[in-house]
Amino acid sequence: MSTHENTVQTIYQILHAMPEIGFQEFKTAAYLAEELKAAGFSVKTGFGGTGIVGSYDSGQPGPVIMLRADMDALAHTVHGEEKCIHSCGHDAHSAMVLTAGKVLKETGIPCGQLKLLFQPAEEKLTGALNTIADGALEGVDMVFGIHLRPEQEARINQATPALYHGxxxxxxxxxxxxxxxxxxxxxxxxxxxxxxxxxxxxxxxxxxxxxxxxxxxxxxxxxxxxxxxxxxxxxxxxxxxxxxxxxxxxxxxxxxxxxxxxxxxxxxxxxxxxxxxxPAAEYSEEMIAVAREAIQSVLGPTGLLDPIVTPGGEDFHFFVKKYPAIKAGYIGLGCDLKPGLHHPAMSYNLDALPKGVKILVEVVNRALRKYAG
Ligand SMILES: [Zn+2]
Ligand SMILES: [Zn+2]
Known part of the structure; x- marks a missing residue:
């Protein structure tokens, strides 16, 4: 798996160096679209503005599973200077989802289709709605999100199978x-x-x-x-x-x-x-069970945390609000993140990224196997 570890770190470094504010993720989206095409995904652009969807069809009948990453960074004032910084870790989310997609394209999926959604403007809380309006979620049966957690909630080598936003x-x-x-x-x-x-x-x-x-x-x-x-x-x-x-x-x-x-x-x-x-998180029990198995297989029983309740919001939850039949899951990944999300000096242990990739790969394979046909 060492190649994948290098891949996710490299992609992360590239995205981290070009932070862009919500709805202006032009360079980020162009880079991700190129990478998806090079990996053999069919790519559609322009969802909610800068959003992109990469699709890979196994050719076998089965459900459509989507991995969703957000792309936007935040504006900060540091020592009187206006700066755009990836202080919520969306560069890490995009890097993990893209890398998981590459791995799954190489190794193949059991059935159905894999879609990767790179969504704009999560921080503006309108990116998901605009993405939905442009049809990005049409035909999707299962959707998974992932977000880094602050160290108070999860440490490195730990993850929760359900992050309950309010x-x-x-x-x-x-x-x-x-x-x-x-x-x-x-x-x-x-x-x-x-x-x-x-x-x-x-x-x-x-x-x-x-x-x-x-x-x-x-x-x-x-x-x-x-x-x-x-x-x-x-x-x-x-x-x-x-x-x-x-x-x-x-x-x-x-x-x-x-x-x-x-x-x-x-x-x-x-x-x-x-x-x-x-809206608040509404997850499918089946998807939580899939996430639980995936986390346990990658991080072992000590890495599997209970569901976490957080007062923060996430526009990911509009997906289920608009399409109640979609089964949703959401993983919170520990990475020793400090001092906190949205802090301009936010940092974390990058060793968490390849683990996040492995968890996402496990999630897709397990979910498709379980719900095939
Ligand atoms: Zn945020
Ligand atoms: Zn965030």
């Missing part, structure tokens, strides 16, 4: 009252009074505490230039988090009711708009 959404609310002269408040509806009641009502939202979730007011803007008139508009924003999608739905429902009814109590009109966000 759902996170941003909502905005508009409270519309009626303006009036400050001397005649009874002729108006004060949007600030109504908005204050809305904040209290939102703070009073109760959800079953066995599932972690929160909603917080993150913006309160009202009033303005005229200080002797009744303000007729207040704007609020809320940050919502939940570890499960059904709980997020409940939270959004209760937030909407709290805003509308608390505002109505003052004669104002409250409206809620969801500004964006990502």
């Amino acid at each position: 759902a996170s959404y941003i909502a905005e609310a508009k409270i519309e009252g009626l303006t009036a002269h400050g001397a005649r408040p009874h002729l108006g509806v004060n949007a600030i009074d109504a908005a204050a009641a809305v904040v209290q009502a939102v703070n009073g939202i109760r959800i079953n505490p066995v599932v972690p979730c929160t909603v917080k007011t993150t913006k309160f803007q009202a009033g303005g230039a005229t200080l002797n008139a009744i303000p007729d508009l207040a704007e609020l924003a809320f940050d919502l988090r939940a570890q499960r999608n059904d709980v997020m739905d409940e939270l959004i429902g209760k937030l909407t009711r709290a805003v509308e009814s608390a505002a109505a109590g003052f004669g104002a009109k409250g409206t809620v708009t969801i500004k964006g966000g990502v």
